Amino acid sequence: MEIIVCKNYDELSKKASQFIIDLIKEKSNAVLGLATGGTPEGMYAELVKAYKNGEISFKDVKTYNLDEYVGLDGNHEQSYRYFMNKQLFDYVDINKANTHVPNGKADDLDGECKNYEKNLEELGYADIQILGIGTNGHIGFNEPAEELIIPTHVEPLVEETIEANSRYFDSKDEVPKEAISMGIGSILKAKHIILLASGANKNEIMKYFNNDKISTNVPASLIKLHPHVTIIMDEDAAK
Numbered sequence: 001m002e003i004i005v006c007k008n009y010d011e012l013s014k015k016a017s018q019f020i021i022d023l024i025k026e027k028s029n030a031v032l033g034l035a036t037g038g039t040p041e042g043m044y045a046e047l048v049k050a051y052k053n054g055e056i057s058f059k060d061v062k063t064y065n066l067d068e069y070v071g072l073d074g075n076h077e078q079s080y081r082y083f084m085n086k087q088l089f090d091y092v093d094i095n096k097a098n099t100h101v102p103n104g105k106a107d108d109l110d111g112e113c114k115n116y117e118k119n120l121e122e123l124g125y126a127d128i129q130i131l132g133i134g135t136n137g138h139i140g141f142n143e144p145a146e147e148l149i150i151p152t153h154v155e156p157l158v159e160e161t162i163e164a165n166s167r168y169f170d171s172k173d174e175v176p177k178e179a180i181s182m183g184i185g186s187i188l189k190a191k192h193i194i195l196l197a198s199g200a201n202k203n204e205i206m207k208y209f210n211n212d213k214i215s216t217n218v219p220a221s222l223i224k225l226h227p228h229v230t231i232i233m234d235e236d237a238a239k
């Protein structure tokens with residue numbers, strides 16, 4: 001596991017984007033596993049810059065997002081589909097048909113999950129999987145629990161996550177109570193995992209990367225089992 005501590009958020013964003021830029025230069029039809037949340041926003045801005053400079057093209061790139069809220073359609077401003085369009089997809093030459101975010105409005109949610117996983121499996125999973133981390137150690141929406149689910153599934157959100165994510169909604173009551181999320185297994189099958197952590201509110205949970213343990217109560221800790229992990233954090237998260 002490689003740990004990179006950056007001076008600040010700007011450096012973190014540049015570092016993270018560089019891994020993706022290098023991958024796309026080497027493999028124009030790369031499969032990217034993407035994350036939402038505040039942390040990767042700077043990285044997406046850097047990718048848009050790299051596209052506009054003519055450094056990379058997303059023409060043949062495929063993307064799979066980690067998760068989506070159940071009940072929100074892609075036009076809802078807090079949906080992760082909307083987030084991805086506004087952060088990246090609308091500003092680069094990606095074919096929207098190659099961008100995948102689970103459908104939180106599917107009539108058959110279990111069928112949607114199975115299909116999402118099957119598509120990922122057929123592609124051989126992500127070349128790079130970007131992850132953020134919740135203050136409770138969740139990745140995607142895999143919440144701390146006695147048992148974790150391996151493939152893409154519907155996950156009930158815990159109180160801490162609803163509270164943390166309510167900052168984006170008008171009120172806490174509007175935060176969906178469930179999400180579709182890639183499972184821990186879908187994440188661990190990526191070829192390279194890059195976890196990003198920024199800000200002082202993440203330093204408590206990042207301490208867990210200082211020991212040789214794993215726990216399903218800190219879902220992010222399971223990535224310690226993966227052979228190719230890069231953790232990029234800023235000094236505030238690393239303190």
Ligand code: GLP
Pocket residue numbers: 035036037038039040066067131132133134135138139140141161165
């Ligand atoms: C959400 C997402 C996670 C993300 C987390 C942290 O709950 N489902 O994928 O990692 O938020 O978000 P932030 O980067 O804003 O702290």
